[in-house]
Amino acid sequence: MTAWPTPTTTTTTTTTTTGYHEELTDMSKTADKTAEKEIREHFEEWFRDAAAKDLDAVMTKIADDAVSYEHDAPLVYTGARAIRESCRQGFEVMAGELRWDIPDLRVMVRDDLAVSWGLNRMRAQEPGGEPVELWSRGTRVFQRIDGAWKMIHQHVSYPVDSETGRAATGLRPDR
DSSP: OOOOOOEEEOOSSSSEETTTTTEEEHHHHHHHHHHHHHHHHHHHHHHHHTTTTHHHHHTEEEEEEEEOOOOOSSSSEEEEEHHHHHHHHHHHOOOOOEEEEEEOEEEEEEETEEEEEEEEEEEEEESSSSOOEEEEEEEEEEEETTTTEEEEEEEEEEOTTTTTOBBTTOOOOOE
């Protein structure tokens, strides 16, 4: 087992760092809580927009130069145009109902950058078909650009079954 360093506390006039996480001043905490709320609202809008398959609305939260590591090839999608095409194809493939959410969404904000992570739950059902539920991992980075939060990076992935080398798409979180 790895031995972790003993946490230490360092205090400055603006921040207190304890162990591995930074404790911000009250003023910064308030600003960060407001920004966290904005990011969470973005996600709620994304969930609704994706369910409606409203590609234009989905793209309003993505920066022009965003980079995304998606579930499918290619290895990287660079720029909003490439990400839009990936989303369009996903909406096209699923002719029926499509919903996604992140039940365990975590958000951390520092100034004009925010990071979110959690397990993505994708639910779909083709007309007349059986419902399908897939879970994957997701991390997203946002930057406040001209006063608005935009996603600048995304990484979504499935774990790999080490015996078969295939994506393990049938996993569910332990809850």
